[in-house]
Amino acid sequence: MLTFIIRRILALIPLLFIVSVIVYGLILIVPGDPAITLAGGEEATNERIEEVQQELGLDRPFLVRYGEWVGNAVQLDFGNSLYSDIPITEEIAERFPKTLQIAGGALAFGLLVGIPLGIISGIRPRSVSDRTVVIITSAAIAIPTFWLALILILQLAVYRSILPSRGFVPFSESPSQWLEHMILPWITLGTLTAATIARQLRGALSDTMGSDHIRTSRSVGLPPVKVVGKHALKNSSAPVLTVVGLQVAYLLGGTVVVESIFGIAGLGSYVLSAISRKDFPAMQGAIMFIALLTVVVNLLVDISYALLNPKVRVE
Amino acid sequence: MDRHPHPDPNADPFVTSGNAGALDATTEIERSVEGAWAPVMHHTDEMPGHVGFWKRFRRNKVAVAAAIYLILLILAAIFASRIGLQDPDAQNISEINQRPSAAHWLGQDDLGRDVFARIIYGARVSLQAAFTAVALALVIAVPVGLFSGFVGGWIDLVLMRISDAIQVIPALVLALVISGVLGPSTTNVAIALAFVFTPGFVRLVRGQVLSVREETYVEASRSIGAKRGFIIRKRVLHNVASPLIVQAAVTAGFALLAEASLSFLGLGVQPPQASWGTMLSRAFAQVFQAGWLLWIPGSAIALTVLAFNLVGDGLRDALGAEGRN
Numbered sequence: 001m002l003t004f005i006i007r008r009i010l011a012l013i014p015l016l017f018i019v020s021v022i023v024y025g026l027i028l029i030v031p032g033d034p035a036i037t038l039a040g041g042e043e044a045t046n047e048r049i050e051e052v053q054q055e056l057g058l059d060r061p062f063l064v065r066y067g068e069w070v071g072n073a074v075q076l077d078f079g080n081s082l083y084s085d086i087p088i089t090e091e092i093a094e095r096f097p098k099t100l101q102i103a104g105g106a107l108a109f110g111l112l113v114g115i116p117l118g119i120i121s122g123i124r125p126r127s128v129s130d131r132t133v134v135i136i137t138s139a140a141i142a143i144p145t146f147w148l149a150l151i152l153i154l155q156l157a158v159y160r161s162i163l164p165s166r167g168f169v170p171f172s173e174s175p176s177q178w179l180e181h182m183i184l185p186w187i188t189l190g191t192l193t194a195a196t197i198a199r200q201l202r203g204a205l206s207d208t209m210g211s212d213h214i215r216t217s218r219s220v221g222l223p224p225v226k227v228v229g230k231h232a233l234k235n236s237s238a239p240v241l242t243v244v245g246l247q248v249a250y251l252l253g254g255t256v257v258v259e260s261i262f263g264i265a266g267l268g269s270y271v272l273s274a275i276s277r278k279d280f281p282a283m284q285g286a287i288m289f290i291a292l293l294t295v296v297v298n299l300l301v302d303i304s305y306a307l308l309n310p311k312v313r314v315e
Numbered sequence: 316m317d318r319h320p321h322p323d324p325n326a327d328p329f330v331t332s333g334n335a336g337a338l339d340a341t342t343e344i345e346r347s348v349e350g351a352w353a354p355v356m357h358h359t360d361e362m363p364g365h366v367g368f369w370k371r372f373r374r375n376k377v378a379v380a381a382a383i384y385l386i387l388l389i390l391a392a393i394f395a396s397r398i399g400l401q402d403p404d405a406q407n408i409s410e411i412n413q414r415p416s417a418a419h420w421l422g423q424d425d426l427g428r429d430v431f432a433r434i435i436y437g438a439r440v441s442l443q444a445a446f447t448a449v450a451l452a453l454v455i456a457v458p459v460g461l462f463s464g465f466v467g468g469w470i471d472l473v474l475m476r477i478s479d480a481i482q483v484i485p486a487l488v489l490a491l492v493i494s495g496v497l498g499p500s501t502t503n504v505a506i507a508l509a510f511v512f513t514p515g516f517v518r519l520v521r522g523q524v525l526s527v528r529e530e531t532y533v534e535a536s537r538s539i540g541a542k543r544g545f546i547i548r549k550r551v552l553h554n555v556a557s558p559l560i561v562q563a564a565v566t567a568g569f570a571l572l573a574e575a576s577l578s579f580l581g582l583g584v585q586p587p588q589a590s591w592g593t594m595l596s597r598a599f600a601q602v603f604q605a606g607w608l609l610w611i612p613g614s615a616i617a618l619t620v621l622a623f624n625l626v627g628d629g630l631r632d633a634l635g636a637e638g639r640n
Contacts, residue, residue: 014476015476015479015480015483016480018476018477018479018480019480019483019484022480022481022484023484026492026493026496029493029496029497030496031497031498138621138624139617139621141624142617142618142620142621142624143613143617144572144575144576144613144616144617144620145576146575146576146579146595147595147609147613147616147617150595150598150599150602150609150613151609151610151613153602154602154606154609158602158603158606159606249482249483249484249485249486250485252485252488253485253486253487253488254485254487256487256488256491256580257487257576257579257580260580261599271488271491271492272491272580272582275491275492275495275496275582276495276581276582283492287484287488287489287492290484290485290488291483291484294483294484294485295483
């Protein structure tokens, strides 16, 4: 098991290396002279252009700059923001907890709603309840995440003032207000996750229900609750785990939209404002951090996989 | 909103084995979302599978309805200027935020512009961006995927690692960043999305190449001295075409969604040009005055994405049916 984990971690190094090349290479596609464009284009003052040039070391060769950047990035130092001059790592550290609360809550919502729906439809494929779930999840998958947010705001915050339409209150300040502000972001972001989990579980469960060992446990008279709860669900958990791994990238990407609509200063809105301010170092740092997170979560998923299924360990 | 399909025929067996058995229409949708492509379709020489293609596709009424909707939408978008629509940019300050009426079927927005005309003209921009993105991704991905699968070895390894790396960055974030760096415009959105979609297509093509390469009939072609180019054209492309068409349909839906998100966030199509995303962001700014305006572009996006997915499912069933029973 330990060698499996070590092997997996080692495999991440080339992957993250390529990610870093892509992320750092973004500066190569900036139209025109990067220093002028990043300093604000036509209106940029000569001072500002020089400042940007200094800050990004644009007068030195690309590979030298890249080498320095990676050397620092390995120590989680992404330099200072062009906009605020604050170390990017500090800004990320301050914003990330909010994103974690949104994405974590959305994942929890996805599991809490998706697993029961998946079980309802998976244990009796083609029944009325199964078809209903399939229709609901199809709709949930086609609805754009950001539109769902807008409609929820319209219905629950504008027409009826049940929930606040934007903002963030820390848990330590007021748990009830924290919850009020979190509910809409969680539902918005978690709906697609719930639908995806429900569908994946449905597929896995309906297969498992037809398998020999489930038929055997049924025929020897085990109560249905026990058959599903103890045997069928255990065998269907692996696909769900895969979905959860894939969903992490979606959830982190989705926070960009959700945080900007709900006005929450998390990592997602940081990426967005870095893009619109042409704050290159902040943008690179934030993407690198998001990629690192995705990779780490997928590693954890792989490891739990290997714990569930020993076959995976010796591939 | 990473609805980015990850079509990887070599994906972990868990993903595909889960639903390899039940191949009813409902599980199909799910595969289109997760992109786990299970059935490997082998067409032999003249693709007898295509003989009954229309017959099979027609049987799926939902897919047919979705296809008709898409065709009508595309035609309306192409001929928008000739089908008697009102000027999408004509403002009428005395009639702002008007609800639907006989003169304005979907009402008027905050500048008194006709929403119906803007939806159709918006479809033009949104569909164009989506189709360009998918076409561009295919043009890059098919040769790269074929090359990677055929050459194998370390080149294949490097190309696959690059695909992995691109897919580690959430699709929406990557598209936002590329579009933002290039400077937001309709063309640059399409370029950004094409970049994001390419790895998925590369994997799909490469996977098909790998699975076909060892088949007896390909081996036989090789043994009688067929050239590599001939094998690729005659044997491999035939097998790649079906899954690729399906994947392209589903990806077009995702591209539409992504374009709308980018434009909504201000990093895609730029106002005053109407696209479904910019219409939504404009409507959201008016949420307290005319919240109902949110429903129209949003439903247009949702319906069209759903239609692309349903057509994709229909194509999948119609193209791959002979491998099933």
